[in-house]
Each structure stands twice: as C-alpha cells, then as structure tokens.
Amino acid sequence: MQLQASKYTIVNNDFLPATEASLKITDLGLQRGYGIFDFFKIIDGEVKFLEDHLDRFYNSAAQMHLPVDKTSDELKAMLFELMKKNDLPESGIKITLTGGYSPDGYTIAKPNTIITQQALMLNKGDITPGIKLITYSHQRQLAHVKTLDYLMAIWLQPLIKENGADDVLYHSHGIVRECPRANFFIVTQNNEVITTATNILKGIVRKQLLNIKDSGFTITERDITIEDLHQCKEAFITSSTKNVLPVIAIDGKAIGKGVAGDVSIQLAAKLKVLLG
Amino acid sequence: MQLQASKYTIVNNDFLPATEASLKITDLGLQRGYGIFDFFKIIDGEVKFLEDHLDRFYNSAAQMHLPVDKTSDELKAMLFELMKKNDLPESGIKITLTGGYSPDGYTIAKPNTIITQQALMLNKGDITPGIKLITYSHQRQLAHVKTLDYLMAIWLQPLIKENGADDVLYHSHGIVRECPRANFFIVTQNNEVITTATNILKGIVRKQLLNIKDSGFTITERDITIEDLHQCKEAFITSSTKNVLPVIAIDGKAIGKGVAGDVSIQLAAKLKVLLG
Numbered sequence: 001m002q003l004q005a006s007k008y009t010i011v012n013n014d015f016l017p018a019t020e021a022s023l024k025i026t027d028l029g030l031q032r033g034y035g036i037f038d039f040f041k042i043i044d045g046e047v048k049f050l051e052d053h054l055d056r057f058y059n060s061a062a063q064m065h066l067p068v069d070k071t072s073d074e075l076k077a078m079l080f081e082l083m084k085k086n087d088l089p090e091s092g093i094k095i096t097l098t099g100g101y102s103p104d105g106y107t108i109a110k111p112n113t114i115i116t117q118q119a120l121m122l123n124k125g126d127i128t129p130g131i132k133l134i135t136y137s138h139q140r141q142l143a144h145v146k147t148l149d150y151l152m153a154i155w156l157q158p159l160i161k162e163n164g165a166d167d168v169l170y171h172s173h174g175i176v177r178e179c180p181r182a183n184f185f186i187v188t189q190n191n192e193v194i195t196t197a198t199n200i201l202k203g204i205v206r207k208q209l210l211n212i213k214d215s216g217f218t219i220t221e222r223d224i225t226i227e228d229l230h231q232c233k234e235a236f237i238t239s240s241t242k243n244v245l246p247v248i249a250i251d252g253k254a255i256g257k258g259v260a261g262d263v264s265i266q267l268a269a270k271l272k273v274l275l276g
Numbered sequence: 277m278q279l280q281a282s283k284y285t286i287v288n289n290d291f292l293p294a295t296e297a298s299l300k301i302t303d304l305g306l307q308r309g310y311g312i313f314d315f316f317k318i319i320d321g322e323v324k325f326l327e328d329h330l331d332r333f334y335n336s337a338a339q340m341h342l343p344v345d346k347t348s349d350e351l352k353a354m355l356f357e358l359m360k361k362n363d364l365p366e367s368g369i370k371i372t373l374t375g376g377y378s379p380d381g382y383t384i385a386k387p388n389t390i391i392t393q394q395a396l397m398l399n400k401g402d403i404t405p406g407i408k409l410i411t412y413s414h415q416r417q418l419a420h421v422k423t424l425d426y427l428m429a430i431w432l433q434p435l436i437k438e439n440g441a442d443d444v445l446y447h448s449h450g451i452v453r454e455c456p457r458a459n460f461f462i463v464t465q466n467n468e469v470i471t472t473a474t475n476i477l478k479g480i481v482r483k484q485l486l487n488i489k490d491s492g493f494t495i496t497e498r499d500i501t502i503e504d505l506h507q508c509k510e511a512f513i514t515s516s517t518k519n520v521l522p523v524i525a526i527d528g529k530a531i532g533k534g535v536a537g538d539v540s541i542q543l544a545a546k547l548k549v550l551l552g
Contacts, residue, residue: 009301022298023306025285025390030299030374032426033309065434094381098306099430105370108430114301141417141428149427150308152417154375154384158341 003119008085010078010115015085023112028099032106035098035148036060040204041120041240045089047079048240048275052204056146061097063145066111068097078115088119092241096148120241130246130260131166131237133179134159135226139172143199153180167237169250172199176224179237182245185209186224187234187263194228197221205238208274215270217263234261236268243275244268279395284361286354286391291361299388304375308382311374311424312336316480317396317516321365323355324516324551328480332422337373339421342387344373354391364395368517372424396517406522406536407442407513409455410435411502415448419475429456443513445526448475452500455513458521461485462500463510463539470504473497481514484550491546493539510537512544519551520544 009021029035038057041048054072061068070078079093094116100109136159138152156168169184170177176196178184183206185195195206210219229235235247235255244267246260255261285297305311314333317324330348337344346354355369370392376385412435414428432444445460446453452472454460459482461471471482486495505511511523511531520543522536531537 011301019300021301023301024295025287025297025299025372025392027306028430029309030303030306030311031372031424032430033305033424034427034430035306035309064431096301096307106426106430107433116301138417141414142431147427148307148309149425150382151310151423151425154304154308154310154382155340155418157383 003121004088006086006088006091006117006119008082009117010082010113012113015082018116021114021116023098023114024101026101026103026105027112028102028105028108029096029112029148031102032099033148033151034064034108035096035111036064036066036146037094037096037148038146039092039094039240042083042089042091042093043275045083047083047093049204049208050076052207056204057095057097060146061111063142064147065108066097066099068111068113070113082115082117086117088117090121091117091119093117098148128245128260130248132164132249133167133169133247133251134163134165135171135229135251136168137172138170139177139199140170140201143177143201146201150180163252171226174226176226176229182237182239182242184224185219185236185238186228186232187261189231189233191217191233191263193217193219193263193267194224195219195221196224198223203239205240205243205271209238209244209267209271212270212274215267217267229255232256234264236264244271279397280364282362282364282367282393282395284358285393286358286389288389291358294392297390297392299374299390300377302377302379302381303388304378304381304384305372305388305424307378308375309424309427310340310384311372311387312340312342312422313370313372313424314422315368315370315516318359318365318367318369319551321359323359323369325480325484326352328483332480333371333373336422337387339418340423341384342373342375344387344389346389358391358393362393364393366397367393367395369393374424404521404536406524408440408525409443409445409523409527410439410441411447411452411505411527412444413448414446415453415475416446416477419453419477422477426456439528447502450502452502452505458513458515458518460500461495461512461514462504462508463537465507465509467493467509467539469493469495469539469543470500471495471497472500474499479514479516481516481519481547485514485520485543485547488546488550491543493543505531508532510540512540520547
C-alpha cells in the first residue's frame with residue numbers, strides 16, 4: 001500500500017510544500033550534528049501523549065542551550081494547523097530544533113525549528129512476532145537528551161544485517177542501556193519486569209508502562225547486566241512506533257522459548273488500551 | 277578587518293551563490309548527524325597538504341559506508357574552479373559528505389557533497405601567546421573518522437567559558453585523547469615530545485610534525501595520562517588553523533612557566549617552514 005505523501009512542512013513560521021523544505025547549509029545541525037527533536041504519533045487523527053512529548057522537547061532544548069522562541073501553546077496551535085492542512089490521520093510528527101545558522105560554524109545561533117509530518121503504517125498496539133537484537137558496547141553521549149546524534153546507530157546497520165538481526169542493544173561496561181530508538185525491558189524467571197535505569201533516554205511509552213497501576217506486574221527501573229540477558233524469561237523493547245515489541249533472540253541466542261512471551265503480550269494489551 | 281565574503285559554494289555538481297546554498301531537510305546529515313568532512317587551508321592562493329586531506333576525506337567516507345561519486349582528480353578540478361571563482365588567497369575550504377536524502381530518515385541514501393570556502397585571518401605559523409584548557413571525560417565515538425559529530429564540543433562551550441578557558445581536552449579513563457578540533461602534545465622534563473596515540477583523529481599537522489626528520493627532537497606517539505599533564509614542561513596543540521599552539525594552563529594550573537615553551541616555539545618554526 002502506497003502511503004499518502006505529506007503536503008506541508010513547517011520551517012520556523014512558514015508552511016512550505018513538504019518536498020521543498022530546506023535549510024541553508026550553515027545550520028549547526030548539518031555542520032556539527034547539533035540539535036534535538038521529538039517524535040509523536042497520530043492515531044485516528046488524535047495525537048498520543050502530546051504533553052509528555054512537548055515536555056521532553058522543551059527539556060531537551062534547555063539541556064542543549066537552545067532557546068525555543070515559541071510557547072507550548074503556540075507550538076500546539078502550529079501542530080494542529082499542520083495536521084489540518086496535511087489530513088493524515090495515521091501519521092507521525094517530528095519537531096526538530098537545530099543550532100541555527102552559525103556564522104562561524106561552531107557557535108550556537110538562533111535555532112531553526114522544523115516540523116514534519118509523515119504518513120505511517122502504524123501498529124496500534126497489536127503484538128508482533130518479535131525481533132532479534134545484537135549487543136554492542138556503546139554509551140550514547142548526553143543520553144538523557146533526545147539529540148540528533150544517531151552516528152553509531154546508522155554506522156552499525158551493516159553489522160546488524162550481517163548478523164541476521166533487526167536492531168542493536170547498547171551496553172556500557174556490562175550494563176545494558178537501550179536500543180538506538182527504543183527502551184529495553186526484561187522479564188525475570190520470577191515474572192519481575194525490569195527496565196534499564198541509568199544513562200538512557202527515558203521514552204514516553206516506557207513512562208506510560210511504568211505508570212500503569214493495574215498491570216498485574218511489578219515494573220522496576222534498575223540496571224540490567226549482560227548476564228541478566230542470559231537468565232531472563234522474556235525481553236521486549238518499547239517506543240512510540242514499536243509500542244511493546246517482543247525480543248525473541250539476542251546475539252543469536254533465543255530468549256525464553258524464542259517467541260513472544262506471555263508477560264510481553266499482556267503488557268502490549270495494556271498499552272493498547274491506553275492508545276485506544 | 278572585514279573578511280571578504282565567499283561568492284560561491286558547491287552543492288553536488290552546482291556552483292551556487294554562497295548565501296543561497298541549502299539542502300533539503302531530509303538529508304541524513306541534518307536528520308541524524310550522519311556525515312563526514314575535511315578542512316584545509318589556502319595560503320597565498322596555495323592549498324596546504326591537499327593530498328593528505330583528500331586521502332583522509334576518502335578514508336572517512338569509506339569508514340562511514342558513504343560512496344563518493346567523484347574521483348580525487350574530479351574533486352580537485354572542482355576545488356580549483358571554486359578557488360578561481362572565489363579568489364580568496366587566504367582562506368579555508370571545507371568538503372562535507374552527508375548521508376543523503378533518506379526516504380525513511382534513517383537509511384543511507386546517495387550522499388550529498390558540499391564544498392564551501394571561507395576567507396580566514398590565517399595564522400601562517402607564527403607562535404601565539406598560548407591558550408588555556410580544561411579537561412573533560414569524554415571519548416569521541418568513531419574517533420578515527422572525521423565525522424560531523426561535535427555535540428559534546430559545542431555543548432561544553434559554556435563550561436569552558438565559565439572556567440576562563442579557551443578549549444577542552446578530552447580524556448577517557450585517565451588517558452588523554454585530543455581537543456575537539458586539535459591534537460595534543462606534551463614536552464617532558466627530558467625534552468621528549470609525546471603526542472597521544474590511541475582513539476583519536478589523526479590530524480594532518482600532527483602527521484607533518486611527526487614526519488619532520490631534522491626537528492632536533494624525538495616525537496613519540498604514545499598514551500599520555502592525566503598524571504603526565506601535572507609533570508610536563510610544555511604542552512601544545514596542533515590543527516590546520518592553529519598550527520602549533522602552546523597550552524599555558526590546564527584546569528587552572530600553569531604548564532611549565534605558564535608561557536609558550538622553547539620546544540613549542542622551535543617546532544612552530546619548523547612547521548612554518550613547511551607552510552612557507
């Protein structure tokens with residue numbers, strides 16, 4: 001199925017034809033990879049967890065010394081106008097804030113704001129067969145900020161493919177961190193659900209899962225070791241596009257029975273209710 | 277003195293007015309900070325160490341899985357045409373290669389090549405009063421590749437200024453690495469000159485210094501520890517724009533007598549001959 005193209009993109013205060021949206025090459029995002037973004041999805045025309053995403057967007061900007069020249073309400077008004085113009089009820093919106101047009105190519109200038117919308121074949125919370133991961137020793141820099149830095153993630157794509165895997169799981173000195181665009185969870189033999197706690201980007205779906213009161217499970221934030229991966233019964237990742245996505249193998253070894261586990265399936269169902 | 281503006285910038289095969297050069301926002305350089313570059317200077321209309329820089333450019337591209345659609349000779353022909361059109365005898369040229377216009381914002385596409393030229397007030401090799409550094413624990417990712425990733429370098433600017441310093445010196449687990457845009461050297465009490473050896477970008481001026489046969493000093497590549505910084509007699513950094521630049525203080529403590537040292541001055545003079 002061909003997805004519908006987005007008609008408009010916002011660059012600063014202008015609604016531009018999406019295919020023409022551009023930035024001058026002096027932008028510090030392009031020159032030095034300096035900028036932040038956030039991404040959220042729209043299901044049946046409704047933005048999911050918008051306040052959480054905007055909170056994180058403003059927090060990322062502040063952490064990176066990037067002033068945002070719009071209030072949250074102004075940004076929302078622009079988002080809603082873009083959604084109306086584009087009319088893509090199943091889609092994702094990405095707000096990017098860059099270091100701006102820097103005269104010396106190094107100093108932060110007035111940030112540029114880009115808002116793009118893209119039609120998506122969205123998983124609305126249904127469970128999928130699961131994915132395979134490889135592990136790789138890497139600690140994301142400024143991990144708690146949603147920066148533009150995906151250098152390692154993209155650089156590792158050939159290695160991921162060579163190993164017949166779908167994504168990479170970063171670890172640092174034996175402590176598991178995250179996937180490039182998703183948080184990581186395990187289920188222990190005692191049905192304890194654990195998600196990594198330190199030096200990670202805290203995702204919005206992760207936060208939603210931690211906040212569910214009646215999940216029937218104890219979800220704990222604490223360090224997961226590489227050793228824990230060999231002992232766990234289930235594993236899954238979470239993200240705005242992936243929801244709860246079972247991990248069925250890591251580094252070529254099956255997790256549990258090598259299929260989506262019961263706890264993962266039940267948590268995916270709980271999340272689906274929230275997304276409803 | 278107002279520096280003369282560059283008239284033209286190359287984007288792929290087009291010579292564009294420099295103020296208008298732009299890339300579409302889907303470029304993976306902007307979306308994910310994915311790309312490489314090299315930078316070299318022009319003194320009295322002559323490119324310095326061009327072959328070294330082009331070798332490193334092609335090597336960076338290969339390391340990052342980015343195909344270059346021009347041979348070295350084709351690239352040189354474009355460079356020389358740009359230099360002729362811009363007529364900036366004292367300047368710097370930056371060649372950037374990005375991940376290209378990626379349909380999914382994540383997969384490498386056909387790279388975009390950007391070549392900019394900028395008039396510079398160039399130091400032609402004369403010694404300067406010296407700079408102050410602070411140290412910071414950070415290991416550049418894919419350190420041997422000249423990537424667009426300067427996230428930490430720019431993020432650290434306020435901390436550098438708060439400490440009354442000029443730049444930052446990265447170290448990792450007690451081993452000194454490099455400055456964001458320069459290599460690092462010390463001179464020991466025995467007049468041994470040492471430059472850091474591992475997990476760094478190997479600069480072209482660093483290479484030129486290592487290749488000088490008659491410098492009168494032994495220059496050795498090996499690990500420098502944080503402890504070595506407290507013992508050394510002199511320190512300096514090297515880069516294409518900075519040449520040999522003495523370091524007179526690190527973390528608020530004077531190096532040697534807190535002024536440019538004799539060995540630094542002599543090596544700066546040797547480099548100046550090469551630049552002549």
